Amino acid sequence: MPTSRYTGPRTADADAGAASPVRPWSETRQAAALALIYLILGALWIFFSDRELEVWFSDPALLSRAQTWKGWFFILATDVLLFFLTRNALRMRARLVRREQVSEQRYRDIMEMTPSGIFHMDADGTVTYVNKMTATLAGRQSKELLGSNWHSILDEEDRVRVLAEVGNATQNKSAFSVECRLKRPDGMVVWVAGEGKPQIDDSGRFTGFVGTVVNITESRTAGQKLLASEMLYRELFEASPNIMCVFDAESLQFLEVNAAMAAHYGWSREEFLAMTVRDIRPEEDIPELLEKLQSRQLDVGFTS
Numbered sequence: 066m067p068t069s070r071y072t073g074p075r076t077a078d079a080d081a082g083a084a085s086p087v088r089p090w091s092e093t094r095q096a097a098a099l100a101l102i103y104l105i106l107g108a109l110w111i112f113f114s115d116r117e118l119e120v121w122f123s124d125p126a127l128l129s130r131a132q133t134w135k136g137w138f139f140i141l142a143t144d145v146l147l148f149f150l151t152r153n154a155l156r157m158r159a160r161l162v163r164r165e166q167v168s169e170q171r172y173r174d175i176m177e178m179t180p181s182g183i184f185h186m187d188a189d190g191t192v193t194y195v196n197k198m199t200a201t202l203a204g205r206q207s208k209e210l211l212g213s214n215w216h217s218i219l220d221e222e223d224r225v226r227v228l229a230e231v232g233n234a235t236q237n238k239s240a241f242s243v244e245c246r247l248k249r250p251d252g253m254v255v256w257v258a259g260e261g262k263p264q265i266d267d268s269g270r271f272t273g274f275v276g277t278v279v280n281i282t283e284s285r286t287a288g289q290k291l292l293a294s295e296m297l298y299r300e301l302f303e304a305s306p307n308i309m310c311v312f313d314a315e316s317l318q319f320l321e322v323n324a325a326m327a328a329h330y331g332w333s334r335e336e337f338l339a340m341t342v343r344d345i346r347p348e349e350d351i352p353e354l355l356e357k358l359q360s361r362q363l364d365v366g367f368t369s
Contacts, residue, residue: 103143110139182257182278185264188235188271190214199278202257204249220246220254231261231274238263238271244281256285310337314358317342 114135122128176183182199186192192210200207203218223245234241240262247255261276308326312319322337
């Protein structure tokens with residue numbers, strides 16, 4: 066597991082279910098209320114205890130000694146009270162710290178185990194956190210990525226485009242979504258889909274992005290192969306000396322014709338696409354054609 070630590074701002078989803086923090090103003094009011102209570106109780110103690118001692122002791126020397134002991138008693142009582150209040154406050158703080166540590170560890174464990182890459186970068190584009198999957202996709206160790214600029218791992222052909230898109234998101238403090246290639250140190254290229262969400266602190270200041278990275282190499286490669294296959298088929302279709310066409314099985318509308326068919330019948334491709342098979346076949350051949358289409362004896366096209 067990487068030893069990197071996520072130090073960026075937490076997202077709203079990550080904090081869902083956590084206890085709501087006490088507002089500073091609420092803490093101040095609570096402290097002020099306790100101080101006021103202590104002030105009132107102390108003043109009442111001094112006022113009534115002095116009057117009570119004056120009733121009990123008429124000798125000035127004894128009264129002075131009693132007032133001294135009364136003062137020491139007040140100090141001892143408040144010291145004991147302060148001890149218990151401080152101990153309870155420290156215990157509560159320790160429990161909150163332990164709870165936060167457990168929550169933070171659970172959060173980091175989830176991020177490390179997720180099959181998607183997770184990253185955080187600051188407002189300058191410096192990487193401050195990556196999980197294990199992000200490092201794997203980049204073909205590097207987590208510590209190699211921390212402190213580096215995120216665009217250093219992009220393939221050169223995609224760098225300008227992606228920098229422009231992320232730069233625009235940074236300027237507008239908005240989310241971004243890009244597909245690009247990562248260049249590994251061994252020369253291998255990995256296609257990824259990356260998404261980033263802007264992070265805004267309590268003062269409204271933009272602090273960076275937190276986001277995900279998903280490997281789309283397989284689907285991207287499959288798409289490229291399919292596109293290449295379609296292009297090859299079209300080239301063969303167009304270059305074939307045989308008459309070839311494709312039409313809709315229900316309406317018999319022409320969908321595509323090759324150059325040989327256009328030359329044979331004397332209509333342009335555009336004219337053919339406005340026509341149906343009925344326009345070029347004898348009317349008596351249409352029922353047989355429809356029957357073959359229904360029985361799958363004929364594909365939605367023909368050659369000759």
